[in-house]
Amino acid sequence: MHVGSWAADEDLGLDVPEDCRSWLIVGHFPCAAAALNPADDHIYAFSYDGDGKPVLMHRDLESLVRSLITLKYFCEEREENEDLPPEELRTRIDSFDRLPFSEEASEWNRRYEEIVDGIF
Structure with a gap:
């Protein structure tokens, strides 16, 4: 589409x-x-x-896919270790693409806030 x-x-x-x-x-x-x-x-x-x-x-489709996979693995790790800080997700994604968190109202910042608040 x-x-x-x-x-x-x-x-x-x-x-x-x-x-x-x-x-x-x-x-x-x-x-x-x-x-x-x-x-x-x-x-x-x-x-x-x-x-x-x-x-x-x-920056490209590869970065989107990689970010989604990183989010998936991060969520799985948090199930095993609740002490894993949310900042770790940002650090991991920022290591290969700084764009996802660059806009304050981005979808990635919304998901991040949900993780911080414990609702994601």
Whole structure:
């Protein structure tokens, strides 16, 4: 699915920029869709409650996948060791891509806060 059809199909009322409409949706977070811009290979987020403008999320698709795998392993480790600090997740992801936590309202910062609060 492409960003343009996703925004229309979901009836989100998002006015996405014309040059983003052909980007490929590669996944969904609780509050945003992730899309690949084939021109620069970056992954951008489109917030469900945002203004329709893309927010840079990852340097490439590999980084998105690696971050998700890192999150999965981190959560598994926390089940075994509740003392594992949430900051460790950020450190691990920052070691290969600094973009996920660079925007204050990013999906990664939202997930991080949920981990800190014990609800993720």
